Structures are given as structure tokens and as C-alpha cells.
Amino acid sequence: MKKIILLIALLVGWIAFYMNLANIADFLIYNILNLEEGKHLTESIWFFIYEVPKVMLLLVLIVFIVGIIRSWFSPERTRKALEGKSLFAGNVMASGLGIVTPFCSCSAIPLFLGFVEAGIPIGVTFSFLIAAPLINEVALILLASLFGWKVAVIYALTGLTIAIISGFILEKMKLQRYVEEWVYQVKSNQPGLVDEKITLNDRIEAGLDSVKEIVGKIWIYILIGIAVGAGAHGYVPDDYLANLLGDENWYAVPLAIIAGIPLYSNAAGIIPIVGVLMEKGVTLGTALAFMMSVIGLSLPEIIILKKVLKWQLIVIFVSVVAVGITMVGFLFNFFNI
Amino acid sequence: MEIKVLGTGCVKCKKLEKLTENTVNELGLDATIEKIEDIYKIMQFGVMRTPGLVIDGKVVLTGRLPKTNELIEFLTK
Structure with a gap:
């Protein structure tokens, strides 16, 4: 009970803080630091001071809520459902x-x-393995706060579509023979963890734990990302990248995806780079394709999967997902979203 | 008591092993701790999330690190 009251108090504090972010930034910039209004540097610092607490507040709240929601799910239950x-x-x-x-x-x-x-079926398993890293609360919050809710929703919907269709195609291709043989010999003699009793208190703890774990891991990327965004704020774009990866070039999307495969990062690490790319005139479709490629297809993951999949299947898996991402990129660039 | 820590080498798996060792020592329990890294063997316990903790053949925890008092409860039950 005490915990619930404390949480409600925290939520009220959260709302009050969130509603006053602009005022606080104004106060810090003009009253404490005494910076001159209208200067580039002032604007950049204002952006930083406003944006960092905003993104952090959103992250803490949403990661907490998602952490609680996830306490109702487990791989064991998901397996049963599927x-x-x-x-x-x-x-x-x-x-x-x-x-x-x-x-x-x-x-x-x-x-x-x-x-x-x-x-x-392995196609269904692949749908899971594609969606799980690609679409997550951190990616969506960061996309929403830096590029707006529309971009975040588009990202989630197209990401889901890629996971569904890629998995479906992979199953239709009958690739079972490219799974290592020993995989089919695995037999568990035990049911694993049989229904743990989880109390409301445990769920709240789970939410707090995921805040500690996730925010603890990514805050530095957020700081760097927003600093980069603040630095680029209002400055003239350099048009080299825009020429190379702008909407004029049909090969911009595939190029961005190929560049993204060997790179590995979580959503928080990649968003600043996406921000810079867009500042430099790269179109949204190309930038999102790059982001999906970095998060969804990565070398470390491929190396992990190599334990259970033969290389033929890995090549097909990467190709199918890459084609899916390419289509998303083209779609956006074509419709100019 | 027979304790098994299941983990393929992820950070949390190593932490769980350490934590279990320390707690067993602190409580002065008569227990053997075995680390199982072979994925084939891990799967036999039906565990899909590492790390896993098995006490006397029963899976008691998967996919996360326990709080110390939670772990003590597992060990002394």
C-alpha cells in the first residue's frame, strides 16, 4: 500500500515536472546562465537542456509501464500460445x-x-526473432520525441509487417534442412519454471528493475544523441550526404541497409545517428531503413544464430529481411512521408 | 544440496554464479554448485531464458538475477 501511494506521488511529480520543462529551460538559460536570446549557441543549449529531461522522463515512465506489462509474459507462455x-x-x-x-x-x-x-514452425519463430529486437519501447519513445508520433507509429507498423511477412516467406521456402541436425534432438525432461506466483508487488519491482537496467544502460547514448542533435540544431546542412543518400538516388535505400548490417547498436545508440542523417538531408525512408538494418540485422546476432542455423539459412534470412526493409524505405521515399 | 547455475556465458549468468557462491558461503550451507554452459544440457531443464537456477533438480528461477533475500529463500526452503 505504501508503495502505491509513493508511486502516485511520484507520478504527480512527474507530470508537474514534465509540464514545466520549457519554463525550467527558460529559467536556466536566461536567468541563471544569462545567455543572449536568439543566438545559435543559446538555441543549441536551450534545446539540450529542454530535450534531455524530456526524453529521460518519458523513458523512465514508459519503460516502467512496459516492465510491468512484461511481467505477464514469458517465453514459456508465448511458446504455449504459439x-x-x-x-x-x-x-x-x-x-x-x-x-x-x-x-x-x-x-x-x-x-x-x-x-x-x-x-x-521455424517461420513463426523467425517472426518472433525479427520483431523482438526491432520494435521496442525505447525505439518508439525516441522516434516519437525526436521526429513525432507519426514516425514512431509508421516505424512500429512497418516493422511488424516485415516480421510477419518475412517469417511467412521463410516458412514457405521449406528451409528445415538448413537447421543444424542436433537442434531437432533437443528434448527437455523438465517443464522449466512452472508458474511462478507473481504478486502485484513483484510486478512493480519488475517495472523498477527494468527502469534501472534499461535507463542505466542507455542514458549515455541519449545524452550524446541529444548533444549531437543540439549541435546540428539550426546549422546549415552539408550537402555531401544529401547528394549521396537523398531522395534523388534510387540506390540510397539499399546502400543504407548494406551499411547497416555490420553495424550493431541498440535503438538508443542509433537514433542520434539517424537524427544527424536527417539533418543532413537524408530522407526519412532511407534513415528508417538504415535504423531497421542496424537494429534488426546485426553481425553479432548472426554469429549467435550460426550455432543453430547453417549458413545458407542465415543468408536467406538476412536477404529476406533486407528486401523487406528496402521496400519500406522505397515506400516512404516514394510517397514522401 | 545440489545447485546448478545454467548459463551460456552472458553477463547475468556470471553474476548469478558469483551471487550464489557468496550466498551459500555466507549461509554456511552444505551445497555443491555446478555451472552448466552446454546449451544442449541447459535445454533439458526446459529453460528458455538464461540465466537459470536449479536447486535439487528443480528450476526455481529463469531470465533474471534474484534479489539476495529471494535467493536466500530459495536456498533455505
Whole structure:
């Protein structure tokens, strides 16, 4: 009970702080630091002082809420939900569950093995493995606060579509023979963790833990990202990148995706770079394609998957997802969203 | 008591191993701790999220680090 009251008090404080961010930034800039209004430097510093607490506040709140929501989900339950689902419905469900099931790419192998053991088609498993890293609360909050809600929603919807359709195509290609043989021999003699009793208090703890873990890991990227954004704020774009990756060039999107595959970063690390690219005149479609490629297709993940998949399947997997991302990029550039 | 820490080498797995060792020592329990890194063996416990903690053949925790008092509860139950 005490905890609930404390949480409500914190929420009220959160709202008050959030509503007054602009006032606080104004006060710090003009009254404490005594900077001159209208100067480039002043604008940049204002942007930084306003944006950092804004993004941090949003992150803490949403990561907390998502942490609580995730306490209702587990890979074991997700597996049960997916067992015996027909192909397309399975892909849709797996992609959706990929967003809410707690997942870390370090657990990709046990998860893959567990799904195969339960007889879940590999295409459905791939839908899960594509959606889980690609669409997450951190990516969506950062996209929304830096580029607006429309961009965040578009990112989520197209990301889901890629996960569903790629998984479906991979299943239709009948690739089972490219999974390492030993994978099919895995048999568990135990049910794993049988229903833990989770109290409301545990769920709140889970929310707090995920705030500590996620925000603790990414705050530095956010700081750097916003600093870069503040530096670029209002300055004239350099048009070299715009010429190379602007909307005139059809090859901008594939080039961005190929560049993104060997790069590995979480959503928080990549958003500042996306911000800079867009400041420099790279179109939204190309920038989002780059981001999806970095987050969704990465060398470390490929190396992890190599334990259970033969190289042919890895090549096909990467190609199918890359084609999906390319289409998203083209779509946006074509419709000029 | 037979304790097994399941983990393929992720950061949390190593932390769990350390934490379990320390707690067992502090409590002065008579227990063996075994680290299982082979994914094939890990899967036999039905664990899909590492790290996992197995006490006397029963999975008690997966996918996260326990709080110290939680771990003590597992160990003394």
C-alpha cells in the first residue's frame, strides 16, 4: 500500500515536472546562465537542456509501464500460445508477442531451441526473432520525441509487417534442412519454471528493475544523441550526404541497409545517428531503413544464430529481411512521408 | 544440496554464479554448485531464458538475477 501511494506521488511529480520543462529551460538559460536570446549557441543549449529531461522522463515512465506489462509474459507462455497455430496467424501472433515478451538477444538460442522443440514452425519463430529486437519501447519513445508520433507509429507498423511477412516467406521456402541436425534432438525432461506466483508487488519491482537496467544502460547514448542533435540544431546542412543518400538516388535505400548490417547498436545508440542523417538531408525512408538494418540485422546476432542455423539459412534470412526493409524505405521515399 | 547455475556465458549468468557462491558461503550451507554452459544440457531443464537456477533438480528461477533475500529463500526452503 505504501508503495502505491509513493508511486502516485511520484507520478504527480512527474507530470508537474514534465509540464514545466520549457519554463525550467527558460529559467536556466536566461536567468541563471544569462545567455543572449536568439543566438545559435543559446538555441543549441536551450534545446539540450529542454530535450534531455524530456526524453529521460518519458523513458523512465514508459519503460516502467512496459516492465510491468512484461511481467505477464514469458517465453514459456508465448511458446504455449504459439503451439499449434496455423501459419499466417502464427506469424502475426509471434510478431505481436515479440514486442511484449521479455527477450534479450543473448537468449536467442535457448528460445529458438525451445520453440523448435514445441513444434512451432521455424517461420513463426523467425517472426518472433525479427520483431523482438526491432520494435521496442525505447525505439518508439525516441522516434516519437525526436521526429513525432507519426514516425514512431509508421516505424512500429512497418516493422511488424516485415516480421510477419518475412517469417511467412521463410516458412514457405521449406528451409528445415538448413537447421543444424542436433537442434531437432533437443528434448527437455523438465517443464522449466512452472508458474511462478507473481504478486502485484513483484510486478512493480519488475517495472523498477527494468527502469534501472534499461535507463542505466542507455542514458549515455541519449545524452550524446541529444548533444549531437543540439549541435546540428539550426546549422546549415552539408550537402555531401544529401547528394549521396537523398531522395534523388534510387540506390540510397539499399546502400543504407548494406551499411547497416555490420553495424550493431541498440535503438538508443542509433537514433542520434539517424537524427544527424536527417539533418543532413537524408530522407526519412532511407534513415528508417538504415535504423531497421542496424537494429534488426546485426553481425553479432548472426554469429549467435550460426550455432543453430547453417549458413545458407542465415543468408536467406538476412536477404529476406533486407528486401523487406528496402521496400519500406522505397515506400516512404516514394510517397514522401 | 545440489545447485546448478545454467548459463551460456552472458553477463547475468556470471553474476548469478558469483551471487550464489557468496550466498551459500555466507549461509554456511552444505551445497555443491555446478555451472552448466552446454546449451544442449541447459535445454533439458526446459529453460528458455538464461540465466537459470536449479536447486535439487528443480528450476526455481529463469531470465533474471534474484534479489539476495529471494535467493536466500530459495536456498533455505
